[in-house]
Amino acid sequence: MTVTLADVAARARVSPATVSRVLNGNYPVAAATRARVLKAVDELDYVLNGPASALAAATSDLVGILVDDIADPFFGIMASAIQSEIGGPGGRAGGERLAVVCNTGGSPERELTYLTLLQRQRAAAVVLTGGAVDDAEHRAAVAAKLRRLSEAGTRVVLCGRPPVPDTGAVTLAFDNRGGGRELTGHLIALGHRRLGYLAGPEERTTARHRLEGHRAALAAHGIEDDPCRTVHGRYDRQSGYEATLELLRRDPALTAVVAANDSVALGVCAALRDSGHHIPGDVSVAGFDDLPCSIDTVPALTTVRLPLARAGARAGRIAAGREEPPPGGIATLRGELMVRGSSGAPRG
Amino acid sequence: MTVTLADVAARARVSPATVSRVLNGNYPVAAATRARVLKAVDELDYVLNGPASALAAATSDLVGILVDDIADPFFGIMASAIQSEIGGPGGRAGGERLAVVCNTGGSPERELTYLTLLQRQRAAAVVLTGGAVDDAEHRAAVAAKLRRLSEAGTRVVLCGRPPVPDTGAVTLAFDNRGGGRELTGHLIALGHRRLGYLAGPEERTTARHRLEGHRAALAAHGIEDDPCRTVHGRYDRQSGYEATLELLRRDPALTAVVAANDSVALGVCAALRDSGHHIPGDVSVAGFDDLPCSIDTVPALTTVRLPLARAGARAGRIAAGREEPPPGGIATLRGELMVRGSSGAPRG
DNA sequence: CTGTTAGCGCTTTCAT
């Protein structure tokens, strides 16, 4: 009842092999024959059977994109860029690739599960985005999976994620350390000496690297890094809100708060507003990522712009095999400091 | 070289069929045998071949989620909710489903392409989110595709999208008309009589329905609907910014601007600020959707909260076959008016 | 509860 390639062949009065060749366009076929086949395809409303095709050819057109949180524009922007570079023509059979995004929810287990699922589908490529969970066991498990995927012919690209050595994975990393250093450096230059820092989840590499940059900037200027001025939390607004109140409790004389990312910074702003502090008159605020939202806060947020779309597009092209990997398989992309109204000189 | 089910069978000293039964867990197998098989799977590091499995079983565990714009939290939030309800155990083979999101970029052609690709993969279910393009030709093409998918056994769910009759598709629609009516009604109740309206893309059903609601509210209160106070545009911030300037040029005495969604409303706020208008003192602003960002504008945005996460979760469960479709296959979910600081009584 | 036997629908040598 469901129409198969054989049906098309019968109607076009050719062999199944010829239909396959027309559909894949990877073999010379007489123009007249091709036309006849295409007509039959159209008339029968034939749709290629993906699994059968993938089984016989031992490859598929599936490309997986793993993200931590699809509801977060940070990942959405990257995923969108990746997908738009992959989803075009260029695949096998029918010329279209199925680029799909998988939401891990930040869970290491789900990350591994999705990798297995994609391995099971014999995916053509896999792109992993965002910071990794920096735990020895999980790192080893991911490395093993990536190695296995590479060996099976799946292209692996890490986008905005630190390299995983010896896996054949191409890496486009963000310079989170450098960005963090520059951001805190900017605040120090304005005259700030009592800076609160809201770090992201302790186990995430992005959070860790940004914090390292912050500390490097403090050290470079001989400012003591009082541990009670750093609070770890989640990468979300609410976490920023709560942590800010905690920070103010610990040191009411704070003149600046640096957040692990923009979502957290929005929470910081809200908490400061709600507790009667003026931004930047009383307290300066800075974020990281430069999400679209960040320009609409009042005052607009000082932050570090990450080239999310550019990185994603490049990762997509590499995954699609349309661009050469960077030399050594690793490239580091720098962020750009965006100075806006939320940062200013401290009072007094 | 790549290990197959037969290898596992050999090592576990059972037949391939038994291995398959263990892996799918849909058939009684002696505990001892199962353990032996699982051990072999582990030792050989075996990964099921998805295409082969899908071919033989004539079904797959792939579930597709179509979104207009993955970088927009409106879709991200729904997609996340859908995926978290589907991605769990409950699929075939190994107990995991591959729930993936496909980014159409709002293009009708890409929407159809993705539907074909999913049909090709013999997807277990497809969820379409967001407003449809309301063009007769495209509507017919989508309807035909959905019918074909349904007939092939793919579950089809429309989430936040108007029904498509006679396709077997289950619909969870948002009451955009009602929300629009309530929002404009609120502004009218505050005393506004000169309201600008920034409608979304003219061809989108969401934009259309929200506008209809707006007009219904005007009509209900006997307010003339001056066509020059309505401007169509894209669903983004920049569009809102530009259209607001245009609106003010046409009628500088406007006391309120209603936007098609929150992103547009952010642009409205920016344009008003930049042209020296106070919100809500000079001009009130209202959005639609209640995205997370909307609470962080100053003043916070009056808007209509849509149950994105709830709708997504329900759509996901229906797609996964874990919840019954609503009676008649259609449910309409209402929005909730969120009155915040951006709306107030008009001056004078 | 387990093994045997046919395919699922397509791709791809190898001939012609």
Next chain:
DNA sequence: ATGAAAGCGCTAACAG
């Protein structure tokens, strides 16, 4: 340029 035939790796009756 086209056809014939042999699987790809798995599942699903059907026996036992």
